[in-house]
Amino acid sequence: MDAAISLDNLTVSYRRHPALHHVNGSFARGSLTAIVGPNGAGKSTLLKSMLGLVPCNDGRVHTHVDARRIAYLPQQAEIDRSFPINVLDCVLLGYWQAKGNWGGIDAAMRARAIQALAAVGLDGFAGRAVSSLSVGQFQRVLFARILLQDAEVILLDEPFNAIDARTTGDLLRIISAWHAERRTVIAVLHDHDQVRRAFPQTLLLARNVVAWGETAEVMCEDNLQRARAMAEAVDEHAGVCAVSEAEVLALSGALRPAHEHSHSHSHGQAQHPHPAVAKGGLQ
Numbered sequence: 001m002d003a004a005i006s007l008d009n010l011t012v013s014y015r016r017h018p019a020l021h022h023v024n025g026s027f028a029r030g031s032l033t034a035i036v037g038p039n040g041a042g043k044s045t046l047l048k049s050m051l052g053l054v055p056c057n058d059g060r061v062h063t064h065v066d067a068r069r070i071a072y073l074p075q076q077a078e079i080d081r082s083f084p085i086n087v088l089d090c091v092l093l094g095y096w097q098a099k100g101n102w103g104g105i106d107a108a109m110r111a112r113a114i115q116a117l118a119a120v121g122l123d124g125f126a127g128r129a130v131s132s133l134s135v136g137q138f139q140r141v142l143f144a145r146i147l148l149q150d151a152e153v154i155l156l157d158e159p160f161n162a163i164d165a166r167t168t169g170d171l172l173r174i175i176s177a178w179h180a181e182r183r184t185v186i187a188v189l190h191d192h193d194q195v196r197r198a199f200p201q202t203l204l205l206a207r208n209v210v211a212w213g214e215t216a217e218v219m220c221e222d223n224l225q226r227a228r229a230m231a232e233a234v235d236e237h238a239g240v241c242a243v244s245e246a247e248v249l250a251l252s253g254a255l256r257p258a259h260e261h262s263h264s265h266s267h268g269q270a271q272h273p274h275p276a277v278a279k280g281g282l283q
């Protein structure tokens, strides 16, 4: 596979509690992938680890594209938009990675930013303060900013959270266009119907990889149930890798439904849940 980003035994912990545990697999160049999983499954952490925003405890992220050509849209809750900046300047920040702090913004770049605003349905918004926008309008601004970045890999964290159906539809069309342009798009999402409709590939996470591959196969009820069981079984107070690999594999088998082995499109990830899953499971 021609991979854009590969994960090699990736383990990330916060204060020794694993948020991701021995994750293996690759995002193919030009693929459009949804990352789904229960709350706390490690989805946002995975995006951040791919950007180098959180350190790996074990394993590695291999980025096969220029890091400057990765665009990232964090959850809106993580963005402070009280700063005094207008919509056009916010969109122009999309040039920052290419131009650096001292790169000049010329007339052609401004014209492209205005075009990007029109493409996201915000004609006439250039002079508005970002603090005055609705949540949906601000999300459109952030998509316009990504349009200017000309990124090879685009990471989106819950891009449709609190966004209405019309705006979601418009932004999904932009994502489809990125996919048609062979950009690699990876989005954390919670709406399973939307994932089934618009995302050909899915990674189902519950700290470990539950399944990864064609969406129709990954999003079967068995896998979703297994992800829920794995998330519920995690003991937040257990240490990192507190049990042996054999115990991990045994528990993984215990959590797996008998007919689970039919999911053939996974990329060969370790299928074990977090080893310190507990609540009696490993005693």
Ligand SMILES: Nc1ncnc2c1ncn2[C@@H]1O[C@H](COP(=O)(O)OP(=O)(O)OP(=O)(O)O)[C@@H](O)[C@H]1O
Residues within 6 Å of the ligand: 014, 015, 018, 019, 037, 038, 039, 040, 041, 042, 043, 044, 045, 046
């Ligand atoms: N900065 C942090 N410090 C400590 N623990 C953290 C931090 N960020 C995340 N965690 C923990 O890591 C685990 C995974 O969090 P993460 O935000 O990656 O999950 P998620 O799948 O994106 O969840 P959600 O669907 O609720 O957004 C959770 O148990 C969370 O409490």
